[in-house]
Amino acid sequence: MSVIELGSGPGFVMEKVMQAFPNGRVTGLEIDPLLVDYSRNYLTQKHSDRFEIVAGSIMETGLPSDSYDFAITRLVLEHLPDPVGAVREVARLLKPGGRAVFIDNDFEMHIMTTPHVPELRELYDAYCAARYAEGGNPKIGRELPTVLKQGGLGKIDFEVIGAHSELLGYEMFLKSEGVGIPVQLVRDGYLSSKALGKLSVAWRNMLNTEGHSILRQLYMAVGEKSV
Ligand SMILES: C[S@@+](CC[C@H](N)C(=O)[O-])C[C@H]1O[C@@H](n2cnc3c(N)ncnc32)[C@H](O)[C@@H]1O
Numbered sequence: 001m002s003v004i005e006l007g008s009g010p011g012f013v014m015e016k017v018m019q020a021f022p023n024g025r026v027t028g029l030e031i032d033p034l035l036v037d038y039s040r041n042y043l044t045q046k047h048s049d050r051f052e053i054v055a056g057s058i059m060e061t062g063l064p065s066d067s068y069d070f071a072i073t074r075l076v077l078e079h080l081p082d083p084v085g086a087v088r089e090v091a092r093l094l095k096p097g098g099r100a101v102f103i104d105n106d107f108e109m110h111i112m113t114t115p116h117v118p119e120l121r122e123l124y125d126a127y128c129a130a131r132y133a134e135g136g137n138p139k140i141g142r143e144l145p146t147v148l149k150q151g152g153l154g155k156i157d158f159e160v161i162g163a164h165s166e167l168l169g170y171e172m173f174l175k176s177e178g179v180g181i182p183v184q185l186v187r188d189g190y191l192s193s194k195a196l197g198k199l200s201v202a203w204r205n206m207l208n209t210e211g212h213s214i215l216r217q218l219y220m221a222v223g224e225k226s227v
Helices: 012-020 033-044 083-093 119-133 140-150 171-176 180-187 193-207
Strands: 002-006 025-030 051-055 068-074 094-104 112-114 154-164 213-224
Touching: 002 012, 002 083, 012 025, 012 033, 012 068, 025 033, 033 051, 068 083, 083 094, 083 140, 094 140, 119 180, 119 193, 140 154, 140 213, 171 213, 180 193
Parallel strands: 002 025, 002 068, 025 051, 068 094
Antiparallel strands: 094 213, 112 213, 154 213
16 A cells, blocks of 8 residues: 555654554655654654655645555645645545545534533634634535545545544543643634633533543545546
C-alpha cells in the first residue's frame, strides 16, 4: 500500500497507519512549517525509513497524479473555503481504483453528555462563528457524501462514528476537549469569559455525577477513483 495523509499535523495518524500497514510507505502533506518539523522529528524516532513529510497545501500538492492506493484527510476539509477543490486534488493523486477517506466534525452534533451540559451549545456556536469567519465550514460532516461526489469520487459510503466514554474510558475525551480552544474563543471575542466560567462549572459537575458519560461523533465518508 502507498498511503498519503493530507493535513497530517503532528503525525499521530500517520503513526497509526504505519502500525496498521507494517510493509506500507506513508506520505504526509502539511501546510504548517512548525508541524512539518515536529512530525518529522516525532516519526523519525519511531519509523525512520517508512515515511516522508512534504510541505504544501492540499489545494495544490505538486505531487504526481495516480500515485497512491489510499488517502486519509482528517479534520481538514472543515477548515477550507473550497473543500470540493481539495477533494478534486486528492482524487487526482489516487491510482485508478484507489480510495480516499475524509473524516470531519459537524458541530450541530458534537459532544453529548449525561447529564446534559446545555452550556456546550454556547461554546459550539462560538466555535462555529469563528470557523465561518475564517471561510471554513464547521458543519461539513453532513455534507461529506455530496462534497466527495462533487470532487469526482464514486462508490461513496458514509458513516457517523461514535466514541463513547463507557467503552473507551475518559482520558481521550479530556485530552481532546482541553481549554486551549475555548480560551482562544474568549480572546478573539466569540465567547464571553462568563460563559466559559459557567461551562467549566457545568462540565466539572457532569464529571462528578454518578453514571455520567460522554459521546463524541465524527463523520466519515469514503470514495473511489474510477478505473
Ligand atoms: C485539526 S488538524 C488535524 C491533523 C491530523 N489530520 C489529525 O487528524 O490528527 C488540521 C491540520 O490540517 C492542516 N491544514 C490546514 N489547511 C491545510 C491545507 N490547505 N493544506 C494542508 N494542510 C492543511 C493544519 O495545519 C493542521 O495540521
